[in-house]
Amino acid sequence: MSNHSIQKSQAELAELFRAGLTTGVGRSVKHESADKHVSGEAVYVDDRLEFPNQLHVYARTSDRAHARITRIDTTPCYAIPGVAIAITSKDVPGQLDIGAVAPGDPLLADGLVEFVGQPVIAVGADTLENARKAAMAAIIEYEDLEPVLDVEEALRKKHFVLESHQHRIGDSQAKLDTAPRRLQGKLHIGGQEHFYLETQISSVMPTEDGGMIVYTSTQNATEVQKLVAEVLGVAMHKVVIDMRRMGGGFGGKETQAASPACLCAVIAHLTGRPTKMRLPRMEDMSMTGKRHPFYVEYDVGFDDNGLLHGIQIELAGNCGYSPDLSGSIVDRAMFHSDNAYFLGNATINGHRCKTNTASNTAYRGFGGPQGMVAIEQIMDHIARNLGKDPLEVRKTNYYGKTDRNITHYYQTVEHNLLDEMTADLEASCEYSKRREEIRAYNAKSPVLKKGLSMTPVKFGISFTASFLNQAGALVHIYTDGSIHLNHGGTEMGQGLNTKVAQVVAEVFQVDISRIQITATNTDKVPNTSPTAASSGTDLNGKAAQNAAETIKQRLVDFLVREHKVTPEDIEFRNGQVRIRDEFMSFDAVVQQAYFAQVSLSSTGFYRTPKIYYDRSKAAGRPFYYFAYGMACSEVIVDTLTGEYKMLRTDILHDVGASLNPAIDIGQVEGAFVQGMGWLTTEELVWNNKGKLMTSGPASYKIPAIADMPLDLRVKLVENRKNPEDTVFHSKAVGEPPFMLGIAVWCAIKDAVASLADYREQPDIDAPATPERVLWGVEQMRKLRSTAKAVASEAVEPA
Numbered sequence: 001m002s003n004h005s006i007q008k009s010q011a012e013l014a015e016l017f018r019a020g021l022t023t024g025v026g027r028s029v030k031h032e033s034a035d036k037h038v039s040g041e042a043v044y045v046d047d048r049l050e051f052p053n054q055l056h057v058y059a060r061t062s063d064r065a066h067a068r069i070t071r072i073d074t075t076p077c078y079a080i081p082g083v084a085i086a087i088t089s090k091d092v093p094g095q096l097d098i099g100a101v102a103p104g105d106p107l108l109a110d111g112l113v114e115f116v117g118q119p120v121i122a123v124g125a126d127t128l129e130n131a132r133k134a135a136m137a138a139i140i141e142y143e144d145l146e147p148v149l150d151v152e153e154a155l156r157k158k159h160f161v162l163e164s165h166q167h168r169i170g171d172s173q174a175k176l177d178t179a180p181r182r183l184q185g186k187l188h189i190g191g192q193e194h195f196y197l198e199t200q201i202s203s204v205m206p207t208e209d210g211g212m213i214v215y216t217s218t219q220n221a222t223e224v225q226k227l228v229a230e231v232l233g234v235a236m237h238k239v240v241i242d243m244r245r246m247g248g249g250f251g252g253k254e255t256q257a258a259s260p261a262c263l264c265a266v267i268a269h270l271t272g273r274p275t276k277m278r279l280p281r282m283e284d285m286s287m288t289g290k291r292h293p294f295y296v297e298y299d300v301g302f303d304d305n306g307l308l309h310g311i312q313i314e315l316a317g318n319c320g321y322s323p324d325l326s327g328s329i330v331d332r333a334m335f336h337s338d339n340a341y342f343l344g345n346a347t348i349n350g351h352r353c354k355t356n357t358a359s360n361t362a363y364r365g366f367g368g369p370q371g372m373v374a375i376e377q378i379m380d381h382i383a384r385n386l387g388k389d390p391l392e393v394r395k396t397n398y399y400g401k402t403d404r405n406i407t408h409y410y411q412t413v414e415h416n417l418l419d420e421m422t423a424d425l426e427a428s429c430e431y432s433k434r435r436e437e438i439r440a441y442n443a444k445s446p447v448l449k450k451g452l453s454m455t456p457v458k459f460g461i462s463f464t465a466s467f468l469n470q471a472g473a474l475v476h477i478y479t480d481g482s483i484h485l486n487h488g489g490t491e492m493g494q495g496l497n498t499k500v501a502q503v504v505a506e507v508f509q510v511d512i513s514r515i516q517i518t519a520t521n522t523d524k525v526p527n528t529s530p531t532a533a534s535s536g537t538d539l540n541g542k543a544a545q546n547a548a549e550t551i552k553q554r555l556v557d558f559l560v561r562e563h564k565v566t567p568e569d570i571e572f573r574n575g576q577v578r579i580r581d582e583f584m585s586f587d588a589v590v591q592q593a594y595f596a597q598v599s600l601s602s603t604g605f606y607r608t609p610k611i612y613y614d615r616s617k618a619a620g621r622p623f624y625y626f627a628y629g630m631a632c633s634e635v636i637v638d639t640l641t642g643e644y645k646m647l648r649t650d651i652l653h654d655v656g657a658s659l660n661p662a663i664d665i666g667q668v669e670g671a672f673v674q675g676m677g678w679l680t681t682e683e684l685v686w687n688n689k690g691k692l693m694t695s696g697p698a699s700y701k702i703p704a705i706a707d708m709p710l711d712l713r714v715k716l717v718e719n720r721k722n723p724e725d726t727v728f729h730s731k732a733v734g735e736p737p738f739m740l741g742i743a744v745w746c747a748i749k750d751a752v753a754s755l756a757d758y759r760e761q762p763d764i765d766a767p768a769t770p771e772r773v774l775w776g777v778e779q780m781r782k783l784r785s786t787a788k789a790v791a792s793e794a795v796e797p798a
Ligand code: MTE
Pocket: 248, 249, 250, 251, 363, 364, 365, 489, 492, 493, 494, 496, 531, 532, 533, 534, 535, 536, 537, 667, 670, 733, 734, 735
């Protein structure tokens, strides 16, 4: 970097200049922490050197789903050695509620418990073991109340955490009544545990003036800052959040990282000692919320081609005991209940059902996947009713390019890639040929049945709460030419820091090795939005670009003055700067600018243009653009056991002009497998007392390497810039490919439907566990034998 020792000649500088940059945007630069992830040197909160005198915090949680607390006695806690403090809700100095958007989440239960796993008291002790022993020694007595554990019961009783909401276009009722064909159905969709490898964790150090520095694993630094300040009853400027990286978030650390941080802060405040709280896996699984399970009812009218005439969908999200983000999550389910299809005349009702379980929260797709599973089920149902290939019915209903392109929330779908991407993938995966082969195979194979399905994804990019679509960044250039970069996003493994660094490398035209990104920190970039809605790169990349361009402009202005040239004479490239026909290294330019008293530091800011949404009218343009994907999956099902194996999946996914193809393909593969796990083996089971029985990896089955499709082929759409002015015309990638997993669920149902000549839709709820698949097999066999009996009776002579 330094060129004090070796002065390069003009010819050498010119050659470097001409060679061009290899680590800017569009390059498969490896993840900034890849080596450290592999060697184990990446520092997570639990790896930080511990503070002297630190307390470990442990929460004793409710073992009742719904009860009044009649007595709490913490005196027995103090008999355990090493115990410093045992606190209840009464000891919280500031506000007790840590609800993210609406109140409803007390930091510690206050007279009432509403789920098994709800924190009631917290203990600080010298070791985690002592804290746990002491917490278990407390006396807590309850008077049981009737719990609501079933989403259908909650829906029937209108037991909601928030009001219901409607999206409506046209006259669905009239169209249902006049449609040539009509079907009704219902479906349960399961939840999903985040299973981030690093469980929730915070470590807090009290500082002067009543301040706190909080090291925590969160997607939402500003929210934790605000809630820590509120529970302490101090201003936000007393609290600093430092977040270097998460060991996975997947939405589970958007709101639910706050509770350990706040418990640590309260105990640090009351004792004056540093604190740390890390949830053991079983506690993490029972205390924190998951993806919302949904119950869906539909009524659909269509014609003989399968074209939709009218549709009504009831989407009932199981929110758990409190609102958390369920308002926006059920909204996003409603926004995506069209997926890729023009609904025309539609009424979509979204309900936020309250049950006595942990408060369900953000999870990759944020309700979108549940809405999309519903409409994909409907597409399959229509196809079985008509005896058509489901892909034909899907294509018939795709949004048009110039007409049939208004969504049920009145946004026009522009630049849709559905037709081209479907045609491309259909050809490259040889859909028709394999469809024929599979039909032939199934006709000859009595036990093993193959299934095939090709499903699209259209996912809206932007927070639907429009104000969240903003970001900030901070860039410094030091006098040696090295660059320090901060932005408001958080790194959870998705490669955000790498992409944002590539953007800054591109602007300055310097190698990425010059750029250091450090922890996300609320005193560097304030008022951050959560890193969520897949918009981390879109927002923070643009903010960092803005900061870097501000500094670059100052450098250009300086060179213009100094060298008496015009801005057009100046070009930055590969660590060099050309000033008309003279070359200077970037370092030398920076040094000269410093001596000329030019500021080498800048903030940057970005807000997404064009979007607006009026929720009271349920109309607007909530999404800046859509990301598209297509997946084709082939499975084989054993109809004697219900077990299955993924044989092959082909994926074509749209990321606009990719900022980093290697990272993007990693995101597509990871998201697809996570989506597949949700819809196949990941089943959450509660007992009739509301206790989560699947609270560890022994009983909750996430996909492992052996569950991968035997043949997985992932391609990104080539030569398709995002037509909107996003960061270097890229598209968000974090969530959209999750919903490619729907192809696997539909392929399993396709294999089972073969048992009834593809004319019946098996009732296989999600997840399609082997048990459910077996029930679907039995259902198909029963339907066929009744049909045969009826047919043979009909031909029997009287
Ligand atoms: N990838 C990894 N490795 N780990 C994660 O936790 N979270 C996903 C996705 N990809 C996640 C991930 C979710 S839910 C979102 S919203 C996006 O990353 C957030 O990051 P981005 O906006 O920077 O893509």
